[in-house]
Amino acid sequence: MREPATRPRTRGALAALAALGCVGTAALAGCSGGGGDHGVSRNAPASSRGASPSPSPTPDWNPRPGSVAAVGDSITRGFDACSVLADCPEVSWATGTDAAVRSLAVRLLGASKAADHSWNHAASGARMVQLPAQMALAAKERPELVTVMIGANDACRDSAALMTPVADFRASFTASMRQLRAGAPKAQVYVSSVPDLKRLWSTGRVNELGKKIWDLGICQSMLAGADDLGPAAVARREAVRERVVAYNEVLREVCAKDRHCRYDGGAVFGFRFTSAQLSPWDWFHPSRDGQARLAEIAYRNVTASQPPA
Template sequence: MRRHRALAATALAASALVAGGCAATAPEPTTTPVAVTETPRSAPAVGAMAVVGDSITLGVSACGSQEACPQASWAVGSEPEVDSIVQRINDELGANPRATPIARLGAGVDYGVDSVDLIASTGADLVLILLGANDACKPTVDEVTPPAEFAAQYSAMLTGIAEALPDTRIVALSVPDVLRLWELGRTDPETVAMWGASPSCRSLLAEADSDATADVERRAAIEETVDAYDAAIIAACDAVEQCTSDDGAVHAVRFEVEHVSAIDSFHPSIAGQAALADAAWPVVASAISP
């Protein structure tokens, strides 16, 4: 049975495994009571986990500097305040999976496609994917990944992973709401100046305090592009049997000022990483439930 989008955050979806075969011959009736006990279903093992992502997964700017800080990662971190996915798997299942972040600064969906062999080499039982922000956040609008291209590459990535690791569960997470980042910083002169001095994400953050028609339309186009990415992620995941989509849960996280690093006013802080872990956990729990 194909695993579709995750259920609400308070529920764990169970996959029904239907086994075909011949019916056994019924036993003769007996008047002797027979005690029937049901064997509990245990959660499948998660011995290895791979996480495909970008600087967010690496915890960049979360720990007081612009350096990567994997211990604060929403997925693989050890920071108690984050309560990362790997920590929650440990708490819920008593497992301590080997977690491999396959992530790179500036990574887009093409990085995921190029990393299929590396993902396969981990032998992961569970693969988490958080990509797409850098496809929308580009130095220029012309460099933004077109939605149709994003959709084709995301589908190729999921298909490649599924073919290489046919028993692996895959969790496809939506793109964080990058427009919310602009909303939080647009009225702060220091933040606007910081964004203006950086070549990163100018497709969205250039002229951040401008209400000129061209700038308003440019931001709206980026928002529409990210929405199209999220729709493509759901569609690509629905086409792969062992994939579970978050149905937009990560995108729905409404960041506040405390969720954004004061170092660069761009990447998640420790509180922001924790918010991402909170949003991702229900769909991960659904994917690994028996």
Template sequence: MSRRFPITGALGGGLILLLTACTSAAPTESPAPSEAVGDLRPVTSVAVVGDSISVGMSACGTRDACPSASWAFGDDTAVDSIVQRIAAATGTDEITPLSLARPGARVADRVDAVQNARGQTADLVLVEVGSNDVCASDVSQITPVGEFGASYRELLETIRAGVPEAPIVAYSIPDLLQLWEGGRSDPATVRLWNQSPSCSTLLGDADSDAAADVQRREDVVDTLAGYNAAIVEACAAVTGCVSDDGAVSQVAFSPDDISEVDRFHPSLAGQAALAAAAWPAAQKALTE
């Protein structure tokens, strides 16, 4: 039976968060030995707080979202998403996804998204957000590291207040520099990037080696490192939060892992690579 945990006094003038921590009967089947690191707690619903990556943007041959390809809750067997892996490990036939992911989302606006998730349920919360805080149309739009850290801590605390018993997994941000390194020598890719405002802070003037452009990219890399450190610090301060120890940021994407549509978002294969990297932290969270 679900329990509700209303809270007031959070951001937005006392909006009530009614994410619900669910409990259910233990699964009737044992986890597959190859999948489990121990007995996983029952899971009937998974919330995903994220951005365009988590909705499978450009993963299915168009520039649209493709939720079936999501590393977190997709049902495409080629991805083997976290939800699919949990189902296989626990013998649970149905796990309800709650998507709090939106293209272009930044950490600060996900706080409001979580607060507004009234009447929803979550036995596990996956947080993969932050790329858009540094991927902007102009360097002036980059979120400073200190501000990012404060917002991320607030996001985790808001989730925790709403679902006191649900594990939270805080994932690192992918290594965006790989995109530039892999595509800067391809004229077609450079043209595609120059026609799009997506991540101009890193991908703009991709074939330029001018000092200012080199410095701009170095600043983006340093900012990402600061973000990932802030994610670990924020997670350590929140009870029941598990970080991925940089696993997602260490994923080495091959050319096939990047969508041919925009040469920016993960392809179906890229989503599968993210799911594989993200799974150990989810397992850990569900066994602690």
């Protein structure tokens, strides 16, 4: 496993970010949008106002699955957790091998088995419309558990007007579950709620360098004019948050219709990230410590005898 790079928080990092136009539209997303290998890695280094959920019908839930496949966006790819503007799948909350994170796969399977029985099909920049293709790849692995964390990029757009409509989000997630079931009818599915982007704005805006990086184009629907507290800016941020709440309700409802699916009950949405749990490169994606907290949440919910209430 490659040792994650560490770099000082200097103007050099800011200059490197400024040179990359692809930062533009995606928050919690990265730049790649998938790449030629669809973001696949067998853990090798890559070069509350949430919904009020009711328990999913999971009478046959196995709290100790023997293999894990992950789908989603840059959070699951560990984007910006190790070095500037780069995926770092070894620190992924779902399938990473980093000892400090202790990913869900490592906690469930042990470090040696996790290396051979987990797969990361997430792609930085992915939105819900791209999830069916990821699910098809995951199904080919015949995993006992599939983790899903996606939706932040549907809300993080250049403007609030460009956010994915809730109906389209629902249609794509429903199609994703159908795609998985076509190839892996009995695979368990753990669905994470979308993080509270407004809380991430509130936490990260105390860092002056972070706000300069945000101005380069990260998640403008939420982060544009980070210090603007005027009525229009406040209303815009609240609209983004309300859309995330609506996405989480879709995740809960669609998951509840599948007997082998478990939603996290809004746990990630409700988690209060601190500055130490945000990337030192963009002050928005989870840091290594943030990834570890996500792994803890997932492990607690996957191994619980009952789904979150």
